[in-house]
Amino acid sequence: MAPVTPEAIVDWLVAEAPRLEVGAFVDGLGWRLRRAGMPLDRMMISLRMLSPNLLAAGIVWRPFQPIGYFTYDYADRDKGFYERSPFKVVHDSGEWLELDVDKTPDDRFGVIPDLKEEGVRHYLVVPLWFTVGAPNSLSFATKSPDGFSDADRALVARILPALANVLEIKRLRRTLDELVATYVGAxxxxxxxxxxxxxxxxxxxxxxxxxxxxxxxxxxxxxxxxxxxxxxxxxxxxxxxxxxxxxxxxxxxxxxxxxxxxxxxxxxxxxxxxxxxxxxxxxxxxxxxxxxxxxxxxxxxxxxxxxxxxxxxxxxxxxxxxxxxxxxxxxxxxxxxxxxxxxxxxxxxxxxxxxxxxxxxxxxxxxxxxxxxxxxxxxxxxxxxxATFGELKPPQAQPPTDHVGSGEGVSTSALPSRAIAI
Known part of the structure; x- marks a missing residue:
């Protein structure tokens, strides 16, 4: 495929991305960043949610793999996932965080052992600012021994404002949908x-x-x-x-x-x-x-x-x-x-x-x-x-998949994409 320029990605974010379903949007972004020269092997977007049950929701992209959806539930807030997350550092400081994964101790952040197991060498976490509220987060990972270059950092910085606008629109619509349904019914x-x-x-x-x-x-x-x-x-x-x-x-x-x-x-x-x-x-x-x-x-x-x-x-x-x-x-x-x-x-x-x-x-x-x-x-x-109870009960449904800590301040769950669409 032909290379993609940073300006072309911005144009896509402004003109086309807002109309895409979230999975297609994130997949399109991941492949465009790779075509722009970024050695991207993993990207995760994590957004704080205004929801009766969720504190945060997110989505993870890897090339040639299915999109993964994540939730950080209210029920999980006392389990220490967020406190052991690089996202907390970025939220508190408002600054970018870069890690040489090989040189980072496993106990520094909960996600480090997972990144090492995936073969990740360089990890970049960026605050994502919306027009209101606390920052959200965006992480990039590469298996390249050379890590991310100055050009890769410049590419991320160039697209961030447009990307934040798209994500804020998508989160606002999801929040509106869920809150109205919460108070009046689906x-x-x-x-x-x-x-x-x-x-x-x-x-x-x-x-x-x-x-x-x-x-x-x-x-x-x-x-x-x-x-x-x-x-x-x-x-x-x-x-x-x-x-x-x-x-x-x-x-x-x-x-x-x-x-x-x-x-x-x-x-x-x-x-x-x-x-x-x-x-x-x-x-x-x-x-x-x-x-x-x-x-x-x-x-x-x-x-x-x-x-x-x-x-x-x-x-x-x-x-x-x-x-x-x-x-x-x-x-x-x-x-x-x-x-x-x-x-x-x-x-x-x-x-x-x-x-x-x-x-x-x-x-x-x-x-x-x-x-x-x-x-x-x-x-x-x-x-x-x-005359009696219980004769019309249907077969029992299978229980949902248990949450598994992801280490990035969220928990993974086998939920349909609509459940946490952002």
């Missing part, structure tokens, strides 16, 4: 980014609906310290939410101690939507929550779940510039009443007749618990409970 976030941002933009949907409600929470919250109340809610949410997500449901709201979720019928059909909702409910109720200690007395933590099938209006409601993306309608109100009845009837799981009908012929038995007057409805509401 489904609403997708619609918001597709332009559904005006009050009154709503869609009628049919869905299996779930509402979980923590029993006795008001009384508990008046007797527990604020921090312990928040911890109780988080443990409860951890019992309810994973099953919803695993079954393809959408958590719409945390309403105090209640969780509102939907399982849309389209395109899978009403029976499949109800089956998924039922599996999610049973998975949640199978969780064992530790008792909460109040005045030295351990009290059990219990919650009830109501399931209903019906129609809802799904979209934007609110006033002025303050909107909420949610599901509203008569059937949502019915769902809330069913959830409340779990406590009155002392049942962990109740479903409506419309849910049983939509679930259809699955050989799943339900026990009728009679019809009961419900606030806001003119006619009594018939409710049912599953």
């Amino acid at each position: 489904g609403p976030a997708s619609q918001i980014f597709n332009g559904v941002v005006h009050r009154g933009e709503v869609t009628r949907i049919e869905a299996a609906m779930m509402m979980a409600d923590l029993r006795g929470f008001t009384a508990l919250s008046t007797r527990l310290p604020v921090q312990e109340t928040a911890e109780l809610l988080n443990r409860y949410y951890d019992a309810v939410v994973p099953g919803i997500v695993a079954e393809g449901g959408e958590v719409l709201k945390f309403i105090g101690d209640a969780v509102l979720a939907i399982f849309p019928a389209a395109p899978v059909g009403s029976q499949d939507a109800c089956a998924r909702a039922l599996r999610a409910a049973e998975s949640a109720l199978a969780s064992e929550l530790e008792p909460v200690v109040v005045d030295g007395v351990p009290l059990p933590v219990r919650f009830g779940i109501g399931l209903h099938y019906g129609e809802a209006v799904y979209g934007n409601v609110g006033s002025g510039n303050r909107l909420d993306f949610t599901a509203v309608g008569r059937d949502v109100n019915v769902l809330a009443r069913i959830s409340e009845m779990c406590s009155a009837l002392k049942q962990p799981l109740l479903v409506t007749e419309s849910f049983v009908t939509a679930l259809g012929d699955t050989e799943r038995a339900f026990k009728a618990l009679g019809s009961h007057p419900v606030r806001g409805l003119s006619e009594p509401l018939a409710v049912f409970e599953p």
